Amino acid sequence: MIKIYYLSSTNSGCTAIKWLENHNLRYVVRKITKKNPIEVHEIKKILALTENGFDDLINSRTKKYQELEINENECSTEFLIEILIKNPSVMKLPIIIDEKKIVIGFNENEIRCFLTKEYRHTQLLENSGYFLEE
Numbered sequence: 001m002i003k004i005y006y007l008s009s010t011n012s013g014c015t016a017i018k019w020l021e022n023h024n025l026r027y028v029v030r031k032i033t034k035k036n037p038i039e040v041h042e043i044k045k046i047l048a049l050t051e052n053g054f055d056d057l058i059n060s061r062t063k064k065y066q067e068l069e070i071n072e073n074e075c076s077t078e079f080l081i082e083i084l085i086k087n088p089s090v091m092k093l094p095i096i097i098d099e100k101k102i103v104i105g106f107n108e109n110e111i112r113c114f115l116t117k118e119y120r121h122t123q124l125l126e127n128s129g130y131f132l133e134e
Helices: 013-024 042-050 062-069 077-086 108-114 117-128
Strands: 001-008 027-029 094-095 102-103
Touching: 001 013, 001 108, 042 077, 077 094, 094 108, 102 108
Parallel strands: 001 027
Antiparallel strands: 001 094, 094 102
């Protein structure tokens, strides 16, 4: 099952949800709020699917992150996880995952990885004007 993590203050989360709906994909929403913050086990699951760990997850260009004056290379995993829990706005969002794949941030080309191979193949043929000979 696809799970989408997002903050309500971002448009990209809503865009990703709409994309999933338009492609008839089943998903569950995980809205991150102050009353319902992201949890340690969720961050660890996300990190396990990333290629570059915190580098993929943290948006170091945000004002909040820069105010924290953190050097990721000098911080423990536990400390960085705690930073993400307390400051979810420093995460690149939305985060879209299933059991094996992850897409961080909304990118229409990357999110297609959640479509079945058959669906992608059919869409490619329909959109390109090519037809398979039987």
